[in-house]
Amino acid sequence: MKPFFSILVPIYNVEPYLTKCLDSLIHQTFTDIQIICINDGSTDRCQEILEEYSKKDSRIRIINQRNNGYGAALNRGLTYVKADYISIIEPDDYLKLDAYEKFFCDILQNPNIDIIKYAYWQFRDIDGVKKIEPSASSKLSLPEIPFQITQYPQLLLYHPSIWSCVYKTTFIQKHNLCFIEAPGLVGQIIRFLLLLCV
Secondary structure (H helix, E strand, O other): OOOOEEEEEEEOOOHHHHHHHHHHHHOOOOOOEEEEEEEEOOOOOHHHHHHHHHHHOOOEEEEEEOOOOHHHHHHHHHOOOOOOEEEEOOOOOOOOOOHHHHHHHHHHHOOOOOEEEOOOEEEEEEOOEEEEEEOHHHHOOOOOOOOOHHHOHHHHHOOOOHHHEEEEHHHHHHOOOOOOOOOOHHHHHHHHHHHHHO
16 A cells, blocks of 8 residues: 655754754654655764664665765655655754644545645754744744745745655656756756746
């Protein structure tokens, strides 16, 4: 039986954060998920951590490749997607444990929507002082009903967070959306966002 969500986790030398990220995924209250971890040639303990977690949870799929960059890692992960919906989680981020349960409820209420974008919180540690702040985009006054990006283009002026969205798999496939495989993380993210909006 195919999962409802495929979660792509592109990984490169993020040993200090990876455990917390994976814990937040394997302990989700909504369990019908596939976790695709693309290890992009990490030289730290990421591979070891991934193997430990895959032994604990059969939903984790590890894909190893030599270091080809963020875009190449995500494109490789997209080829392993089995679910109806896709999300991308950065390995230095983590989610509330009911996040996918809420995503699932939102999709049930909006089955024809191709992309659902969520606000997020930023965790900062400046000189030992930890702060939790809402993202700039979460301060936007947007309707909680479906809309076209052309109605609220100002959304594109904020942090280009492709990892705060849930995407319908058929939408990604229909439009053959993928990442450029070149240096420069921000450029790859912005290009993907622009393709989504065309």
